[in-house]
Amino acid sequence: MSTRLATQGRLINRDKRLEFTFNGKRLQGYEGDTLAAALLANDQMLVGRSFKYHRPRGILASGSEEPNALVNLGEGARLEPNQRATTTELFHGLTATSQNHFPSLEFDIGEINNSLARFLPAGFYYKTFIHPRFAWKHVFEPFIRQSAGLGKAPKEADADRYEHFYAFVDVLVIGGGVAGLQAARAAGEAGARVLLIEQEPHWGGRAPVDGAVIEGKPAEDWVKDTLQALEAMENVTLRNRMMGAGVYDHGYALGYERVADHIPGSDLPRHRLWRIRAKQIVTATGAIERPLSFAGNDIPGVMLATAVRDYVVNYGVSPGDRTVVVTNNDDAYRTALCLKRAGLDVPMIVDVRPLVTSPLATEALQAGIRVETGKGIAKVKGRKRVTGVALCLQAGEGSVIEEVKCDAVAMSGGFSPVVHLWSHCGGKLIWDEANAHFRPDPARAPTGAQGEAFVVTAGMASGAMTTGEVLADADAAGKAAARAAGFTPRRFAAPKAAEEPSEPMAPVWMMPQGASYDLRMKMWLDFQNDVKVSDVQLAAREGYESVEHTKRYTTLGMATDQGKLSNINGLAVLADALGEDIPQVGTTTFRPPYTPISMGAIAGEARGEIFQPLRRTPIHGWHEAHGAHWEPVGHWRRPYAYPKAGETVEEAVHREVLNTRRRVGLLDASTLGKIVVKGPDAGRFLDMLYTNMMSTLKVGRCRYGLMCNENGFLSDDGVVARIDEDTWLCHTTSGGADRIHQWMEEWLQTEWWDWKVYVANLTEQYAQIAVVGPDARHVLERLGGMDVSKETLPFMGWQEGKLGGFDARVFRISFSGELSYEIAVPASQGLAFWEALMEVGEAYGMQPYGTEALHIMRAEKGFIMIGDETDGTVIPQDLGLHWAISKKKEDYLGKRAQARSFMDNPDRWQLVGLETLDGSVLPDGCYAIGEGTNANGQAEMFGRVTSTYYSPTLGRGIAMGLVHNGPQRMGEVIRFGTPDKSFVEARIVDPVFYDKEGEKQNV
Amino acid sequence: MKRYSAFAIAKEALNNHQGWKRAWAKAQPKRKYDVIVVGAGGHGLATAYYLGKNFGIRNVAILEKGWLGGGNTGRNTTIIRSNYLQDPSAAIYEKARSLYETMSQDLNYNVMFSPRGVMMLAQTEHEVRGYKRTAAANAFQGVETEFIGPARVKELCPIMNIEGPRYPVLGALWQPRGGTARHDAVAWGYARACSAMGMDIIQKCEVTGVRSEGGRVVGVDTTKGAIDCDKLAMVVAGHCSHLAEMAGFRLPVESVALQALVSEPIKPCMDVVVMANTVHGYMSQSDKGEMVIGGGTDAFNNYTQRGSFHHIEETVRALVETFPMISRLKMLRQWGGIVDVTGDRSPILSKTPIEGIFVNCGWGTGGFKAIPGSGWGMAELIAKGHSPLTDEFGLNRFTEGRFIDESVAAGVAH
Amino acid sequence: MLILTCPYCGVTGEETEFAAGGEAHLKRFGPGSSDAEFESYLFARKNEKGVTFERWRHANGCGKWFHAARCTVTLEVFGTYKAQVTEPPKEILAAIRKRRPGWEPAA
Structure with a gap:
């Protein structure tokens, strides 16, 4: 027990x-x-x-x-x-x-x-x-x-919270065993900013357990002294419970700090993800002991030899009363001796090596432990717990020589350096014949931004096997990293350790060598996923020869430990089955993270309300207080409608439309993009950007404009106002402001860099409010301060001045077909201005309206909406916007594209209005369905609905759509398919449903 | 070919599984083939398979510079759906999806096609309209989809937080016969079937040159020597530009890294595939129990098969927001693949300026789901000179401005 | 996660501070150009496996567009330079050749 x-x-x-x-x-x-x-x-x-x-x-x-x-x-x-x-x-x-x-x-x-x-x-x-x-x-x-x-x-x-932390260092040392401590010390002494991290709560790694002696003192003391020295250095930061999770390009590394896993319920974040930029990274990640492959090696009670030692020394726990040690190397003798010293029984050391005369073996014999060389384990007995082992000749086929009772087995198949972090970003490995392991090839390190090597390994992670070698290697690694980071290492010698003479290990991948199938199907390689020696051999036999094939076919190394124990053993079995050398077969790819890290830590603090930043207009709070039903638009939230008590959202929308059409409505249009374009070449520039002519626009006037991308597709629209001789103000869609601003910058910086133009995105500098409806002028007049009469401020004009005491720029533009003013005031005055309007508007029954009412009103007028009538495949010509495409200009962005055969073609789907015969509302996005089918058996489609609404103004459904040769088919009745495959008939009509002459907006 | 079945396994078990033959034969290149397919990923192998099965063309070699199925076939998140908007896309993806339905039986290899249903979340009004449009189109394209409301979303996927707060779920486009399959098995199953037809699958054989005479292909040079052919199919995804350059033409393609990750396995908690385009993330649970998560692509050209952590972070953040319970799961492994992206984000299945050379590339982040349809169409294109499945995907569309743009419906994720 | 240096403001920053903008030194073709020229301008890309010249924007910084010479296989950066040029400057070409002797730009 x-x-x-x-x-x-x-x-x-x-x-x-x-x-x-x-x-x-x-x-x-x-x-x-x-x-x-x-x-x-x-x-x-x-x-x-x-x-x-x-x-x-x-x-x-x-x-x-x-x-x-x-x-x-x-x-x-x-x-x-x-x-x-x-x-x-x-x-x-x-x-x-x-x-x-x-x-x-x-x-x-x-x-x-x-x-x-x-x-x-x-x-x-x-x-x-x-x-x-x-x-x-x-x-x-x-x-x-x-x-x-x-x-x-x-x-x-999850009840816990997580956070991110950023660190910039010269040298990141991953691993706080003696190698990491010494590397950090060497780098720190050179003056480099060093971050030393250790995944365990304790420093020093294996050395104190193994009884190493450094500088004449027990490793435990040396670790304490070195820690003290490191803590005294201002340029060195130490962090335990923090794993090096991944190494990425250009010296980027992830640290995973388990801050409060051991103190749950504290107010600390559970995990902290460190995002580290290091000039150099030292991986002092040690080595992992390999299991041995013998039948029944997975039975509870069979453990790694080092683990058995760890439990005894570190925790005062004995895994068993009678432990058989089985090994192919000297290190496991330490476990036997350690157990013996703890007063436990070690009935036998089974060593596959034919002859062992090393000091450790001698010590074991002197301690009275029976050592059986040239032997192996034929099988482990027991089911839920080891009850004994059967001994056999390693060179044989598994005939049992003797059975030994025991309740634990400590096994050691040699050590593999932890090369994961070295490999994450492209570091290559070489096969070390003597130790039968892959170790980093210093000549092929991961390379950074300048093509320089930026990872160096230290200690056992390099393949060093004794404490002396480990310390010398780590000292050199710390100095090399400091030097590469631009520091001059001090000329202190590396610490010396007491000699640890040992005999070479013997690579053994199967025990016994000639094991039968029945034994091989009980030799576990991957303990979690249940992959055995026989499975890998089967994969090889069936042609899954690549190491990746074998891994995927058998699931070897795909468990939550990612093959830390199984990969090399599996690889060796595969190589043997294929008759190839291990290095020829190669390893699978090491991928981050080293051990699994929590999704919570990756997500960090960006959860719930702060998942993404929310953009707010200056009037956002008012909308919220007045019951806005929100619609996300980009990172903004816009009121979709303002339902009153007892009203559905749909009823609210209809009320808002009717109130605006009959009296007056108020819209927060602040999200509209506002980009100022200024300079001697601004007119020329805008002529390239817009399909129509902007350079001829008169100061004080506005013009609706279209922008296309170089592929000819319509990408944005809006009203442009000419502010003065060399200044234009371009309005964009809400979603388009940042994109269009960047688009302008891109052309100015990368193509027409000699043009004298500046652009600035002023979207958030202004609040913009639309006052819309027959009483709009009365409302503004009541606010007072500016002449907003038809004569002074005609349709498509703008003027600047004081309106009700506010600094205002008033545009007479309309997206609803009503008498409409869009008024920009400084963002800081936006809310006050809105409230002032609400106050004076009350007498006229003014009500705010949301985006859905806006959409309905624009559709009633046949105005297109970017994102509805356009979808990235529509050109302005499709939308009957020829009037907005200059014929005079030699060039504009998108012009050449529109001359390609598929676009310069009347045979396209074009914009029309659609009315169902029964007045119902056409379903969203439905398609016009013809009689035939195409070569792939799909129904012929020749048009689609782009916008469809119930028009409260007209009391019936209205829609806009793109129909093949649509404008030539006015009056034709076509059928639209609904998602349930029924049909709705609709007549092709003019897309302007309301006030076709445009009388209402021009008053 | 020895048939796979429970009976065969039982029989072999008594024989200690010593009797299993190679799934595909080891082959050395012959001097000449009717068709050489470069690239033994899913698309290349499927192309070869349907050349043999549908057109009787069996003197075929499939050349692979690494190991078969080792590119994006073995690196993707295995989602299969055909709820595409444009006719040509819906046609080829639905052909593929329908072939997946019977693939295990056709190939006598269990590819574990699991039609568990795929939903694409609508989290803005714009997405709602976009997906309703797709559902409307799909109804007449022979693709079974429907737009469902939030309550049904929650019923199908109880672990989802549909209430936001940042982006409440407004509905979803639901394809009940979409799903997932075991990606490696698709490559292995096709490889086994190709080999059984006598085709040569030659691994670790890199093409180093393409030879043509008078504007017509005559063969390739490889690390295993020169091989002649009448026709050549380039099916090498992210490396297609490189291969095209050897043949002397340039493709409208760029190669970028795409990343994915899996969690540790847990007991079943999610029976459907969910894609959330507004917040950029998609997730399903594999039969092993791992949450399989797709991330974003780099915007710069990259051939390293790894990528930047910030994409992983962005994706995980989106998914923790959408599925709060995954916060305490752990990321087991992240990896990258090199995907080739075209000017309109749709694939190229086309003849090329060199007679006899055909190219299949540009699947971007969504090629796995198309494998059988792509192979079917490609085989027809190679054998007959055209195919209704591939005709619209020709290279000429970039000259004509006749794009197949799928990003229009709403999101762009595959 | 790449590190890049903006040649305008001199800031060396993380990849996330910048936005990639595709192949550099493309010549714009407008009205009057042939179909082939125009298609090539919009779509044909070198997509180099090796040294590439590409556009970046210091999106979360000074906002300037610039160019970088970078290897798409090792991801090492040979240098960055201002965007107001039609071909890579001599010193950038020299920097590449210094680390990659014999390298020649693709046609």
Whole structure:
């Protein structure tokens, strides 16, 4: 059984007990425990079920490489699925449940998949569930989905908050083991701004656990001293609980700080995402121990040798009473010795190497541990917990020599440097034959903005294997990074470590070498996804030879640990099956993040109301206070209508239209774009931008203009006013202001840079209010201060002056066909002006109206709306706007395009009005349907509705549309298809439905 | 070809699965082929498959510089839908979608087509009108879609927050027979079927030159030697400009990085595919349980198959807003692909200035869903010189100004 | 996430501070040009796999358009320069050749 030891536990505080629950069971741990350590201390080795076969899963590792010990952490609005127990700090009141089983962890009905494992090899689902066709969606897929997945889906919105943080440093050091500490120190001493980050709460990494001796003192002390030295440096920042999540182009890195995971309910943000710009990045990310592939290596109780040591030394927890150690290298002997020192039983070290004479082996023998060399594990016995191992010759086929009782197995297959961060941005690897691992190739580092290498590795991440090598490499890395960042390193020597002589490891990818199929189908490579040696061999046999094919076919390395433990072992099995060398087969691509990071942290604070900035007109607050029903328009909100109590939105719209047509209405038009174009060449410039002639516009007058893109399509429209000899004010659509302003700048800066023109976007400098309706003039007259008579201010004229004490520019333009004034006042006076208008307007029954009334009124008048009549495929000629296209101009943007064969063609869909025969409203966006079909069997369509409304003014439906040769077909009745495939008949009519002569606006 | 079935698996299980043959044969290039398809992604393999199946042209080689299915076929978010607005798009995507319905049976390879339904959210009045228009067009294009209201959206996808606050959901365009499929399996299934017809799939074979004589293609040079052909199909997505340059013409295409990500797997919580164009994000849940999320593209040319984090951030922000429960899920992996984008954002399936060379490219961010339809049309174009599915997608449309612009309906996401 | 330096205001900033604007040094063709010229101006793109000249705008900064010489494969930036030129300046070409000996611009 696994239990808490009376001694050891350098990271726990035995004075502080913490209560927590696992699957509802109340348990206790100590401050400083990880959840995994605390579970082991309570003899809870079984912690979950695997993905595919629902096999019992125990704790395998002690860090972020853990594939098995995933739990649902917390509840309700704080439920987090798939949380790694090995990296979860224990806190008081923690609740965790195990995952992927029904009805319970101990008895899981899904385990039937395990009994059927022989029938469910890699990729079986590609070969079956094919017939009958409907069954995949209705039978097989639902079943597979239910049995897959791991953690519970959260149901509630997240109760926690998250934030982003920006940092700019010379050198970012990722990893706070002895390598990272030394690299940071070397870089810091050179004067570089250094940020050193460590994913665990503790500094120093493995060295203190392994008993390394540095500068003549225990690693633990050296770490303390170095930390102190680093903390004293002003140019060095230290951050623990912060993982280097990803390295991106040009020295951009992500740090993922788990600020309050261990103190839930505090007012701190749960996670903080650091967005770091570093001139140089040092990855001191250590190495991960590899499992060994033997039958039953997935049974709870089989653990990584380093993890066993970690639990004993760091947490005072023994994973088992009797632990068999199985290894292909010297390091695992440390685990055996550590267990022995803790008073635990190590019945045997099984070493595949034929002869081992290293000091560690000698020490083990002296400690009375039996060492069996040249041997392997034939199989592990047990189901939910190891009960023993069967010993065999490594060189054989697995005949059992002896069975050894034990309740834990510590395995070590060698070490792989953590090369993820090196690789994220293109760093390349080389195969290290001696250590049987891939390590970074310093000659092919990721390159930055100047083509310079910007990542350097340090310590075990470089492939250094002893503490001495690690420190020397890290010291050099820190200095190199500082130098590359423009600093001169100090000439201090790297710290020395005590010698750690060892014998070479022996690459072993399968145990025993000649294992039968029955054994191979029980050798796990990927513990979470249930990928075994036999699966990879099957993939190779079936031609899935690329490492990416094998990965995808078997799902090797695709689990939540992203293959940290399985990739190299799988690769070696694949290479063997293909008869190729491992480096020739290559690795899969390493992608960010290093370990999964929360979506909440990625989203940061941009949630709810501040998800996106909201643009507000100066009158926004008034609209809100007066019950506006909003419509999002770009980043603006505009009132769609102002429903009164007891009124539907639709009723409000109709009231607003009628009130405006009969009396007077008020519209907040502040979102309209207002761009001033000024300079000696401004007229010439606008003649290029607009299809019509703007240079001839008289000062004091307004003209409606159209803009096209270079493809000839209509992109914006609006009224242009000439302010003075070299100044024009261009109105754009609400959505178009920024786009058109940029469009102008683009042409001025990149094509006609010698033209003397300035443009400025004044959209938000002014509030613009339309006073519309037969009584509009009376309202303004009552406000007083400016002569707004027909004579002084005729239709399509504008003037400036005081209106009711406000600085105003008044345009006599109309988008409704009514007598209409659009009045611009400085934004700061917008609300006061609006309120002043409301006050004087009361006598005339003035009411505000929203965008929908605006739309209806413009449609009644046959005015086009950008975005309705146009959609990016419509040219002005389609809309009968020939009058707004200058024939005199040699050139304007879009002119050449409109001369192409498909556009310079009368045979197009063109604008008409449409009236249903029964007065009903045509459905939105419906199409005119002909009799035939095209070559693809689609019904012939020859037109479509672009705008359709109920006209309260006319008391019936009106619509505008584009119809093939429409203007030549006046009076023709055509049929429109509705989404339910019925038809509505409509007559083609003039698109101007109301006041065809334009008398009402010109009074 | 040994047929796949539950029975075959059971039989093999008793034989320790030693009897399974290669899904596709290992091949060395012959001296000459009737047709060479460059690019063993979904589109290239489907082109070859329908050349064989529909036109009996089986002396075909498919050349692949890396591993088959290793480009965008294996990097996309696997959404299948055909709710396009313009006739030519609706035709080819619906042809593709209908072929997906029976693909597992046709290829005897389970591609796991899951017609779970795709919805595109309308979050502005403009989108409402745009999607109503699409639904109206689809009704007469043979594409089954409907515009649904917010209550139905919520019923179909309970984890969605339809109330905003920033962009309340006003409705959605719903295609009940849209869905997803297993992307790798599509490539593998076609590859197996092509190989069974005697075609040569040659991996790790990069084209280094295109040879033509008198304006007519005669063959290609490759890292495995020169190979002659009568006809050549370039189906290499993001790398098409490069290949076209070898043949001496230029394409109206730019290559940019597109990003995607997945979460860790969780138990089923979302049965439909949701695309939200106003806030820029789309998401579905794979059969494994991962939330599969599509991100944005860079605006600059990029061949690195990775991208900038800010696109991921933008997408995740949009989705956390739309699906608040994903906040406590974790991003497992992000990746990028190189997509080729044309001047009107619609693909090119076309003859080229060199006789005998055909090009299939420009699928931008939405090519996976089109694979079978694209292959079907492309095969017909190669075999017969034209196809109703591809006729409107010719290169000449850029000269004539006859664009197929799908961004007009509302959003532009694929 | 690229880093670029605006040649106008001198600010070195993140990619998100800028907006990419496509291939640089395109010659505009207007009325009177042939169909082929016009199509090429609007659509045909070099789409280089390697050194490319492209337009950027300092969108969240000084607002100026400028050009960058950049490699689309390694993403390294050889230099940025003002937009008021019809071809890359000599010093930019020299900077590219310094790091890529033998490099020649595509026709």
